[in-house]
Amino acid sequence: MDDTGHDVLAGVGPRLRDLRRRRGATLDQLAAETALTASTLSRLETGKLRPTLEQLLPLARAHGVPLDDLVQAPPTGDPRIHLRPVRHRGLVFVPLTRRGGGVQAFKVVYPPAAASPTTALQTHEGYEWFYVLDGRVRLVLDDTEHLLGPGEVVEFDTGTPHWIGSADDRPAETLALFSLQGEHAHLGRGATGAGHHG
Structure with a gap:
């Protein structure tokens, strides 16, 4: 993966932690909502675990945000990062x-x-x-x-x-x-x- 893609994923952990804290939810509560373990959620938030699509989809749904906002990917259509629409x-x-x-x-x-x-x-x-x-x-x-x-x-x-x-x-x-x-x-x-x- 190029440096831009790595930077995008590296920023997911802090955003996940911030979203959970703003909702006032504990790791255990979020685990019950997403079917992910509290340990996995903790590792995602601290950046010790690289997020996958299967983990990000239920997290986006639980936090009520679009997947695009969760990863804050660069705008679609940038030829340096994405294929053309x-x-x-x-x-x-x-x-x-x-x-x-x-x-x-x-x-x-x-x-x-x-x-x-x-x-x-x-x-x-x-x-x-x-x-x-x-x-x-x-x-x-x-x-x-x-x-x-x-x-x-x-x-x-x-x-x-x-x-x-x-x-x-x-x-x-x-x-x-x-x-x-x-x-x-x-x-x-x-x-x-x-x-x-x-």
């Missing part, structure tokens, strides 16, 4: 992984519902998991509809007819993991328990 079928995809194959990570921005280019259900090979960062997301799986808000998680087989878009007049943002090989993105109980599963 790509527009496809009316959506904006920001690739967060550089390697080919395996699980791919993207930040996806869906336009307001009225500006959505299509509501047709689609199918394709693979498996998808996403976390709602901002806005409200409408997910249609076969004949079932789910409305999701910030902090909620979904995982489903993309062979199931589906459609994803903003649920109202605001854009919606998600953090999405997608695998052509169909690997499931496994999270700890604290993160998946609040989500909807297809």
Whole structure:
């Protein structure tokens, strides 16, 4: 990882500690909310443990902050750090992984519902998991509809007819993991328990 990426992660610990203290929560209370141990939380806050996505997602949800705010990542689109956003079928995809194959990570921005280019259900090979960062997301799986808000998680087989878009007049943002090989993105109980599963 480059120095910028290391600096971003190095700053997470103090922010986690500050967020917990501002809420007046103990390590034990936060452990109960996130399904992470108090020891792990302490090591994350002191910088002795490097945070992973599986740890950061439930922490962002427990503290009520977007994941972007938690890590205070540099602005998207900076060519020295991030890959360039790509527009496809009316959506904006920001690739967060550089390697080919395996699980791919993207930040996806869906336009307001009225500006959505299509509501047709689609199918394709693979498996998808996403976390709602901002806005409200409408997910249609076969004949079932789910409305999701910030902090909620979904995982489903993309062979199931589906459609994803903003649920109202605001854009919606998600953090999405997608695998052509169909690997499931496994999270700890604290993160998946609040989500909807297809």
